[in-house]
Amino acid sequence: MNKDRNSLEGGAVQTGAGLPRDAKPLFGMGPEELRAVVEGLGLPKYRAVQLGDALYKQRVESLEAVTTLPLEVRQGLAAEGFVVGLPEIVQAAKSVDGTERYLVRLADGETVETVWMPGGDGGERGDGSEAAVEEEGEAGDPQDAVEAAVEKQIPFGNDQQRDAVETTQPKQIPSLRYGMTNKGDIGIQDGYKRATICISSQVGCAVNCQFCLTAKLGIKRNLTAGEIAGQVSAVLNRQRVRIGSGKGVETPSRINLVFMGMGEPFLNYDAFMQSVHVLRGMGIPESRMTVSTSGIEPSIRRFAEEPVRPKLALSLNASNDAVRREIMPITKKWDIAALLAAVGSIPLGKREYVTFEYVLLGGVNDQPEHAREVLALLKGMKAKVNLIVWNPGPGIDYHQPKPEDVAVFHRMLIDGGIPTFTRRPRGRDIYAACGQLKRTVDAAPALVEISTR
Numbered sequence: 001m002n003k004d005r006n007s008l009e010g011g012a013v014q015t016g017a018g019l020p021r022d023a024k025p026l027f028g029m030g031p032e033e034l035r036a037v038v039e040g041l042g043l044p045k046y047r048a049v050q051l052g053d054a055l056y057k058q059r060v061e062s063l064e065a066v067t068t069l070p071l072e073v074r075q076g077l078a079a080e081g082f083v084v085g086l087p088e089i090v091q092a093a094k095s096v097d098g099t100e101r102y103l104v105r106l107a108d109g110e111t112v113e114t115v116w117m118p119g120g121d122g123g124e125r126g127d128g129s130e131a132a133v134e135e136e137g138e139a140g141d142p143q144d145a146v147e148a149a150v151e152k153q154i155p156f157g158n159d160q161q162r163d164a165v166e167t168t169q170p171k172q173i174p175s176l177r178y179g180m181t182n183k184g185d186i187g188i189q190d191g192y193k194r195a196t197i198c199i200s201s202q203v204g205c206a207v208n209c210q211f212c213l214t215a216k217l218g219i220k221r222n223l224t225a226g227e228i229a230g231q232v233s234a235v236l237n238r239q240r241v242r243i244g245s246g247k248g249v250e251t252p253s254r255i256n257l258v259f260m261g262m263g264e265p266f267l268n269y270d271a272f273m274q275s276v277h278v279l280r281g282m283g284i285p286e287s288r289m290t291v292s293t294s295g296i297e298p299s300i301r302r303f304a305e306e307p308v309r310p311k312l313a314l315s316l317n318a319s320n321d322a323v324r325r326e327i328m329p330i331t332k333k334w335d336i337a338a339l340l341a342a343v344g345s346i347p348l349g350k351r352e353y354v355t356f357e358y359v360l361l362g363g364v365n366d367q368p369e370h371a372r373e374v375l376a377l378l379k380g381m382k383a384k385v386n387l388i389v390w391n392p393g394p395g396i397d398y399h400q401p402k403p404e405d406v407a408v409f410h411r412m413l414i415d416g417g418i419p420t421f422t423r424r425p426r427g428r429d430i431y432a433a434c435g436q437l438k439r440t441v442d443a444a445p446a447l448v449e450i451s452t453r
């Protein structure tokens, strides 16, 4: 045993994140692992339950804070090199719309991005998840009503509906929920109901989608389950959110999660799935989680077999293989037909839909013939489409779609019978695209391509 580590502070070599290099993070461990830890210290099993509650219910940030354990037990854990091991928010940017984008530092000093979106980004609408049902059912919330109307009617409504939306919007939208509170500079206004947290699964990404800023970072490494779920704990602590209580101004009861940050969760499948279980242990049901994949066919097949799983979103992004190969070279490995067949093998709940994300790139995939192809592809599937207007980024040579092309595309899908939503852009004023915050602090490493053979 390292004699330097005989206090709760520990004395081993520090990494960039201030953790001993050989520290053993507890956050991320499941019940059996925690039991093994306490039994290793000669402690009774119930100590593992207390430790789990401290990590996942109270969301402690240090062993010192686990006051349900006697001091000597905490000291024993520390002496063995155990730490809570939460990732740390080291940089934050706040948008006028309430979105906060964080740079989160991991134990080895690597960083990823995590995004907090009070009110959500509308990405869950229509997928049958609890989050979606709430969004659709919250008629009493004028902001939601207007936002829903803006999304649902402007692109395909008649002039009268459009005028109604446009004239009611300014009266109803201002600062209902977003903005400062009297509880400090990071709080949420009274009346706020839900938030979505967007989390990362890898440091960078190997998939190399041509329109994506994260792709430019290349892949550095996978996150552990603790690092994936730990982003949520760090953000909830920062926002002083207590899950599930449903009471009080700082306790929004409904937190939705999207695995849509940096990285490809299905190329880090085991850690991703373990993080789902950890997050459930934190009180967030899988029905409030959505995982987005660029289309890793074998992982989609595994996912289909999971007894407990989040909702799935597939980044379709093109209406035929030729265009998809151009913008997502991974299509050479698994084409659209293979992906749709894999998605079709997922047993869906009664109200459940699979979401297809479709990033609109001006002149590339946003024309009426593409919309017709999308309709043909998704025919007969329980599918909804999330259209995402492409966010520009430095060094990426695409154009944003014209608003009228977005509107026509949206209307054609609706008319073809596919529930379609155009994702509302969040936090545009802070950093346009996912990956940008990290890029401002990193020199871009070399691109690593995954095999497409």
Ligand code: SAH
Residues within 6 Å of the ligand: 211, 212, 213, 259, 260, 261, 262, 263, 264, 265, 292, 293, 294, 295, 314, 315, 317, 357, 358, 359, 388, 389, 390, 391, 392, 393, 433, 434
């Ligand atoms: N790797 C996973 C999840 C992270 S990306 C995936 O690709 O699905 C989450 C979503 O953001 C994907 O649908 C992706 O197509 C989209 N996206 C990536 N770069 C974008 C950009 N610059 N503008 C808009 N959407 C983008």
Ligand code: SF4
Residues within 6 Å of the ligand: 205, 206, 207, 208, 209, 212, 213, 214, 215, 261, 262, 263, 264, 294
């Ligand atoms: Fe990776 Fe997703 Fe970006 Fe593609 S879109 S490079 S899979 S993060």
